[in-house]
Amino acid sequence: MRIFYALGRLVYRYRWFVLLVWGALLVSSAFFAPNLSDRLKGGGFEGANSDAEKVQEIMAEEFDASPSTITVVFEGDGLDAGSKEFQEAQNAALDEVRELDEVSSTVSYSDSEDPRFLSESGERSYALVSFEIPIDQAQGLADDVRGKVRSEELTTYVTGAPAVYLDITEASNEDIRRAEEYAFPLALVILILAFGSLVAAGVPVLIGGASVVVTLAALYFVAGIYDMSTFVLTISTMLGLGLGIDYALFAVSRFREELDHGPVSEAVPRTVETAGRSIFFSGTAVLIGLTGLLFFPYTFMRSIGVAGALVVFVSVAAALTLLPAVLGILGPRINAFSVRRRRAEGNVVGAGLWARSAELVMRHPLVVLLVVGAVLFALLYPAMHMQVGVPEASVLPERYESRAGDDTLKEDFDYAGLTPIEVVATVPDDPLSAESLEKVRDLGQRIGETENVERVDSIYTVGEEAAREYASSLGEAREEAETEAARVADEAATEQLNALRGQYGAVPPGAEDRVRVEAERRAAEEIENQIPELPDGISADGAATPEGLANVLALPEVRESEEVGSALSFYAAGDRTLLRAVTESSPYVEEARDTVGEVRAIEPPEETSFLVGGLPAGQKDFISNLYGNVPYAVAFVLGVTYLVLFLTFRSVFIPLKAVIVNILSLTASFGAMVFVFQDGNLSGILGFTPLGFVDATLPILMFCTIFGVSMDYEVFLLSRIREAYEEGESNTASVARGLVATAGIITSAAAIIVVVTGAFAFTGIITTKAVGLGLAVAVLVDATIIRVLLVPATMRILGDWNWWPGGRKKSVFRAKGEESRRATRAIATAAVVAAGVFALTGFVTASILGLGLALIVLLNAALICALLLPIVMRRFGGRDRRLGGGERMFKVQSGTDAPLEDGQRTTENGSRQADEQRSEEDVQNVLDHEAERQEAAGNGHPRENGDRREVHHASEPERQSARPRPGRAHLSGFRRLERELRNATESADGDRTGSESYGGNGRPERAP
Incomplete structure (x- = not known):
């Protein structure tokens, strides 16, 4: 594409100005990039308008629930958590926290005497500090709380969402520093080994560092407008270093190659035209993958997508502007400070190995496919039992305070009781009415019957507890009153009897019984006046009907009690009431999320509705909404990537193959992720505690990131194969030339990506x-198993179909007249059929996965246009098409431009055919002879011209076409293999004949 050549010339002309602009940009970015972490926020898992989020909003608006809470865990050294000494020390530690303006309340054991605030071991306690501000603002107060609750008597751990997010931010900064300490030196060593020059090795590192700094500065301003996740920092740094160094590596390598054939003024534009074009389309592929994250409704995912897009944009911009300017200034000095002698062009490191391996693969492609398939299946196998979840503090290393506090709560407290399933029910009347209480009772019973539910707390259970306490208190009061009344009655009867004795000298017969009965009657009347009766519906043992509970809760003395009043305000608001279902399992496991689904499936009582929220429900909704959008993101990434590659290579099968092999790389990384982080293998080496599941966001992040990054090497490799194919090489030889030409540089690039991303595998945060x-596993698999074995095998099997329908720019459709029309009609028909298959597949996919039909129709319509447009252009514009350099060279050498001789005939369109068909070996000899002639001519050496020798000074186009091809000496084996395969095919064909036309590679091509 000449636009890249023009860009290269422009950058070279104004190279000092470009360098000055980038220098100013880097200096200004250095002031903002270090402050990015201050603007990043934790969380970002809300925004899907799920039931759990609706419950959270209702709780905040109607139930006055705090928008953010910090949990402070207290641990005494040998002290009983319920003791007076422990509680006094705890209250003293909380006194300063209560004075903070943002704190709305603090609750602990000393405030509520609720035994759930005490640990099972009896050595720990916790307190809840509620804030009036959201989590992202409370995050900034977590350090203040930690400083204020420090105690000499007790050990404290501050945890909860705000503290966890603060620690994640600090851990991210530490992870970047640690990764850079390993990544930069190792990447520099790899570059020195690849280039053999300190200057050439330093340039990619410079470009990578510049890309990261500018990207972080740009994100600083973006984060001031939109919420950006804390994880943006590490992801941006990882991608910026990897892509920036990789792109620069490819460009520097091509520049050194071009520098061997021309001046700097021509080498820079040629580098941008070739490597720059590949970098642009590779960056586009990465950008497409990361853009897939924008399909998800969560800030966490979208912010990473935005940051990734910025990283790619800056990295590509630096590779197409800053890097050519630096190369133009350095010129031949790019090879300065060599640490070893540079190998001559064509002697690529390991070229013989790559060529021999490719030759072996092409001899036995099916066997290779089976072997590679078995290896990839082995790598994929662990992913078949993948389980996803949503971790919180467990993503942090154990040394962080929020992680230690969260682990303590899980081990020694009723953690499920702290994070229950919350059900907000809407009732037709006042929640404290008998009718509403009956409906709450029925709903609570149905929830309680669900498997994995340990208990259900609600306003009904509060009423039952209040009724029992009220009945118990009345019973105790009655017992005390009866005892007192019996004593009083006995004293009164005794006094009256003594009076009778004094008056009559003796108690008259029968009078004593009457006196005592009367005294007891009077005492009973007094008890009745003093002790109220139990309300209707309440038995003496506290058992109550809904009417009885309503009667109890309506009593002023009951409502005025602090405990009941607080519970009523917590569980009832307006026409809504809250039920809290405590699970038997941890709220983070799949069993708890399944319980949420069962609760939601419960049929509510008549005239009652409910929503289910809480931590388990929030995680279930997050995972469901996350993976509910996966088909849209996958369809977008795969579809657009296919179209971009189709337009890049003008081939139907090359993009399809690239998409498939990228998916294989992705599945290998999934298997590694499950093997390590879910199953816990290598946890000791990598330093983490196994989660027992995979973070639900990771498969999606990996897909969108790896799909684009691993496409890099596919694009670079196919671009070089395409160059060889367009210059006249056969499909087999083109693959060999591309592999040999890119083997060393792609291996070095892959090694750098593995080093850079692998360094982050030794950081602290599990995500x-x-x-x-x-990323390291995917790139390693892609650069070895897939690129060395799978790609050559598939391209060998497909043959020239790899490049259908585009063929060669310089040598496609040489036949004329009726043959050309038949060929065009055949390919157009095939294109229509292929487009129809794609469209049908799209509609079937839509019906199965529920995708948006409009998106599928648009993608397939674009695909149809992309398939048919080249055919139409060739059909109407091919007759007067200007011949390419490869065609002209072939025509001159094959004599097809010579006047017609006897024995030749002309078709109706003026085409001519030789009486004797040239064999492939003869044509190849012609091409080899021409290559040697052009090489001699390009160097100004004498050449033979009949019986005379003359010195030919080649023009610049001839010099470019005469450049020696890297690894050409290794292609003879492929040519022998090709001849053997063709001879075998011709033998099988027997006497089959047909008109033949000669392609730009000098081999006879049978017209369709």
């Missing part, structure tokens, strides 16, 4: 570890 390890 960062997983992304780093997954």
Whole structure:
């Protein structure tokens, strides 16, 4: 594409100005990039308008629930948590926290005497500090709380969402520093080994560092407008270093190659035209993958997508502007400070190995496919039992305070009781009415019957407890009153009897019984006046009907009690009431999420509705909404990537193959992720505690990131194969030339990506570890098994179909007249059929997965246009098409431009055919002879011209076409293999004949 050549010339002309602009940009970015972490926020898992989020909003608006809470865990050294000494020390530690303006309340054991605030071991206690501000603002107060609750008598751990997010931010900064300490030196060593020059090795590192700094500065301003996740910092740094160094590596390598054939003024534009074009389309592929994250409704995912897009944009911009300017200034000095002698062009490191391996693969492609398939299946196998979840503090290393506090709560407290399933029910009347209480009772019973539910707390259970306490208190009061009344009655009867004795000298017969009965009657009347009766519906043992509970809760003395009043305000608001279902399992496991689904499936009582929220429900909704959008993101990424590659290579099968092999790389990384982080293998080496599941966001992050990054090497490799194919090489030889030409540089690039991303596998946060390890594994598999074995095997099997329908720019459709029309009609028909298959597949996919039909129709319509447009253009514009350099060279050498001789005939369109068909070996000899002639001519050496020798000074186009091809000496084996395969095919064909036309590679091509 000449636009890249023009860009290269422009940058070279104004190279000092470009360098000055980038220098100013870097200096200004250095002031903002270090402050990015201050603007990043934790969380970002809300925004899908799920039931759990609706419950959270209702709780905040109607039930006055705090928008954010910090949990402070207290641990005494040998002290009983319920003791007076322990509680006094705890209250003293909380006194300063209560004075904070943002704190709305603090609740602890000393405030409520609720035994759930005490640990099972009896050595720990916790307090809840509620804030009036959201989590992202409370995050900034977590350190203040930690400083204020420090106690000499007790050990404290501050945890909860605000504290966890603060620690994640600090851990991310530490992870970046640690990764850079390992990544930069190792990447520099790899570059020195690849280039053999300190200057050439330093340039990619410079470009990578510049890309990261500018990207972080740009994100600083973006984070001031939109919420950006804390994980943006590590992901941006990881991708910026990897892509920036990789792109620069490819460009520097091509520049050194071009520098061997021309001046700097021509080498820079040629580098941008070739490597720059590949970098642009590779960056586009990465950008497409990361853009897939924008399909998800969560800030966490979208912010990473935005940051990734910025990283790619800056990295590509630096590779297409800053890097050419630096190369133009350095010129031949790019090879300065060599640490070893540079190998001559064509002697690529390991070229013989790559050529021999490719030749072996092409001899036995099916066997290779089976072997590679078995290896990839082995790598994929662990992913078949993948389980996803949503971790919180467990993503942090154990040394962080919020992680230690959260682990303590899980081990020694009723953790499920702290994070229950919350059900907000809407009732037709006042929640404290008998009718509403009956409906709450029925709903609570149905929830309680659900498997994995330990208990259900609600306003009904509060009423039952209040009724029992009220009945118990009345019973105790009655017992005390009866005892007192019996004593009083006995004293009164005794006094009256003594009076009778004094008056009559003796108690008259029968009078004593009458006196005592009367005294007891009077005492009973007094008890009745003093002790109220139990309300209707309440038995003496506290058992109550809904009417009885309503009567009890309506009593002023009951409502005025602090405990009941607080519970009523917590469980009832307006026409809504809250039920809290405590699970038997941890709220983070799949069993708890399944319980949420069962609760939601419960049929509510008549005239009652409910929503289910809480931590388990929030996680279930998050995972469901996350993976509910996966088909849209996958369809977008795969579809647009296919179209971009189709337009890049003008082939139907090359993009399809690239998409498939990228998916294989992705599945290998999934297997590694499950093997390590779910199953816990290598946890000792990598330094983490196994989760027992995979973070639900990781498979999606890995897909969108790896799909684009691993496409890099596919694009670079196919671009070089395409160059060889367009210059006249056969499909087999083109693959060999592309592999040999890119083997060393792609291996070095892959090694750098593995080093950079692998360094993040040794950081602290598990999410960062997983992304780093997954990228490293995917790139390693892609650069070895897939690129060395799978790609050559598939391209060998497909043959020239690899490049259908585009063929060669310089040598496609040489036949004329009726043959050309038949060929065009055949390919157009095939294109229509292929487009129809794609469309049908799209509609079937839509019906199965529920995708948006409009998106599928649009993608397939674009695909149809992309398929048919080249055919139409060739059909109407091919007759007067200007011949390419490869065609002209072939025509001159094959004599097809010579006047017609006897024995030749002309078709109706003026085409001519030779009486004797040239064999492939003869044509190849012609091409080899021409290559040698052009090489001699390009160097100004004498050449033979009949019986005379003359010196030919080649023009610049001839010099470019005469450049020696890297690894050409290794292609003879492929040509022998090709001849053997063709001879075998011709033998099988027997006497089959047909008109033949000669392609730009000099081999006879049978017209369709």
